[in-house]
Amino acid sequence: MHSTIAAPSSRALELARTLIRMNTVSANSNLALIHFIRDELAGLGVASRLTFNADKTKANLFATLGEGKPAGIILSGHTDTVPWDGQAWTADPLDPVVRDGKLFGRGSADMKSFIAMAVAHAERFLHSAPPFAIHFAFSYDEEVGCFGVRHLIADMRDAGIEPLACIIGEPTSMVPAIAHKGxxxxxxxxxxxxxxxxxxxxxxxxxxxxxxxxxxxxxxxxxxxxxxxxxxxxxxxxxxxxxxxxxxxxxxxxxxxxxxxxxxxxxxxxxxxxxxxxxxxxxxxxxxxxxxxxxxxxxxxxxxxxxxPSFLGAPGDSVTRLAQRLAGETRTTQVAFGTEAGIFKNAGIATVVCGPGSIVQAHQPDEYVTLEQLGRCEAFMHGLAGTRELG
Known part of the structure; x- marks a missing residue:
């Protein structure tokens, strides 16, 4: 079904490698990564809203591409990674390499590649067909308790932004996931x-x-x-x-x-x-x-x-159908791991989880995502940029 998917563009792949090089283990600051994305978007004339933790060492980023359009779809990802202490890596986790059709590095699957794919398509989202806005929502401290996203959602609400739906790019092998445990x-x-x-x-x-x-x-x-x-x-x-x-x-x-x-x-x-x-x-x-x-x-x-919180969407949700269409999938799945999806859903935002890579590789030594998966994610972004309606 997906045999004709092209490899990811050099721009998207290099963005993924850039983000992986930044050490954003949850114990560390993520500001270098957040400021990098903020500056990338500022170069396109897009302003970012930052919300910080108590000591200002970490931040969420929320940005809207398509100001003036009806509030639309969030592309969401967390910027922190788990540590690699004691793991038997065969290469430097912060020196991403492409080998045997795979991109290796901490966060390659979970989940910096999805964030990179979204940012790589920011200009396309700005100048393309969707009649609704595309929002980026990139959080801190997901891996240690989904703490940052709660501040991001509160700030979004304070700003009067009411998105239609949210796509969270956790690694599901590009199969839309509609449920997980709490x-x-x-x-x-x-x-x-x-x-x-x-x-x-x-x-x-x-x-x-x-x-x-x-x-x-x-x-x-x-x-x-x-x-x-x-x-x-x-x-x-x-x-x-x-x-x-x-x-x-x-x-x-x-x-x-x-x-x-x-x-x-x-x-x-x-x-x-x-x-x-x-x-x-x-x-x-x-x-x-x-x-x-x-x-x-x-x-x-x-x-x-x-x-x-646990998450429960539905096959008939508009955002689920949209994710299936963009991913070229007729299936949905359920995942064993926790995500921020239940928090978005409890805030009244229809949500689906769909992103490149497999959770089997996440948190492991020699974590990787295949270039085929990145190509599928890039095709997903292209399709979203050309979407005329939700669902």
Missing amino acids: VYRYRCCVRGKEAHSSLTPQSVNAIEMAARVIGKLRDMAEGFERDEPRYEGFDVPYSTASVGQFHGGIADNVVPRDAEFRYEFRDLPTADARAMQAELVAHAQSLEPAMRRVAPEAGFRFETICEI
Whole structure:
């Protein structure tokens, strides 16, 4: 079906390589990349709106190509990448090379190539047929909790911009994705009372109390697997819960005063992760009276790490049909990974996820995207520039 797709243009490919060279691991600033794109757009007479994090080290960029046209379609991507510490790369992750029909480098698949493809077509969007505007929305800190995009959407709303739809270019092999699970992560801090291990009745063992809550979490996970209605199309067609980290204790003969664990829920689009969290918190609170009879200060404290809502579009949505047409696809898919799609959808913006590359390569050593996928994405952009109507 796609055998005639041409390789990407040299301009788009070089833009992708330029963005990959910029180290935008989530722990770092992304301002060099944001300022680069801002300046590229300024050269075309397009102004950018920047929204910053608290210490002004990171920014989102929002730009409208086609001022005066009805608010149209957002092309959205995140600018941050995951680190590569300890991974067995065969080349420098920040020195993108093309080899064997693939572009290698951190962020090549996830998801700087999509951003580069969009920016490479900015002039075409400005001077082409769509009767609606094209918006660029490039965010920070997606990889660590989708934090930046919330400020971007709030600023967009404050400016009175009401887009018709959003296309998020996460790597879906250019097959439009219409659903993914949510990702809700929390930290539980347990305060007990220390004592010599020969005097356990005078103590509250924080590790043991944490274990009781973890046991409840495991019971919930088994319940999802046993009882939850299946949502076919996902690799795991039910919600999941798991512990990712645990810390506690200082010595074998000291009853631990403190313990901490981190855990997550990945909820189906038809489930409610906040209700899951409330159930777990209620169980922890039921343990506190007995703990406080020994030590009034004992108890549990929960902190939110991130809450990335699930996403559920529909095959019949206009933006889904548009993405299928532009990608040359009759299929849709569901993805296992979280994206910003649920946040855009919850803001009232019809959304689809469709971009070049595969999530199988994302976050991996020697991350790559094929030139065939980049060519398909470029054809997608060409088609969007010639679109007369949504859907």
